[in-house]
Amino acid sequence: MRIAATLALLIAALAGLPAAGADLARGGQVYALHCAVCHGPSGQGGVPGAPKFNRGERLMQSDLALAESVRRGRNIMPAFAGVLRDREILDVIAYLRTLQR
Numbered sequence: 001m002r003i004a005a006t007l008a009l010l011i012a013a014l015a016g017l018p019a020a021g022a023d024l025a026r027g028g029q030v031y032a033l034h035c036a037v038c039h040g041p042s043g044q045g046g047v048p049g050a051p052k053f054n055r056g057e058r059l060m061q062s063d064l065a066l067a068e069s070v071r072r073g074r075n076i077m078p079a080f081a082g083v084l085r086d087r088e089i090l091d092v093i094a095y096l097r098t099l100q101r
């Protein structure tokens, strides 16, 4: 199950699907519901240590690497595996990239 999910992410990343096929509207909804509380409604940051996506912080990493962090959680950021589908995680990562100013 975990391996299958990771493989699905890898295949999606290799195929360039996140950029091409991501649903930004759904990514925005996921962001508002699950992420904005810590990362700020416009990605300006919130809780201490949360990357400021509007400044592009951490976004130089690949979609796959960012998706793994979101799935597993990182320090105070909870793991979203089992909360969000991999597809939703890729959508929200595509949305994060639109927050850069």
Ligand code: HEC
Pocket (backbone or CB within 6 Å): 030, 031, 034, 035, 036, 037, 038, 039, 047, 048, 049, 050, 051, 058, 061, 065, 066, 069, 070, 074, 075, 076, 077, 078, 080, 092, 093
């Ligand atoms: C409880 C607060 C909290 C929530 C909720 C939260 N984050 Fe985070 N997030 C953080 C913090 C703090 C960090 C920095 C962790 C570190 O590297 O020390 C972080 C880091 C990240 C990173 C960078 C990971 C890396 O590998 O550098 C991404 C991407 C991210 N968050 C996306 C999201 C997304 C997408 C959501 C919603 C699905 C979300 N976060 C929800 C607090 C949160």
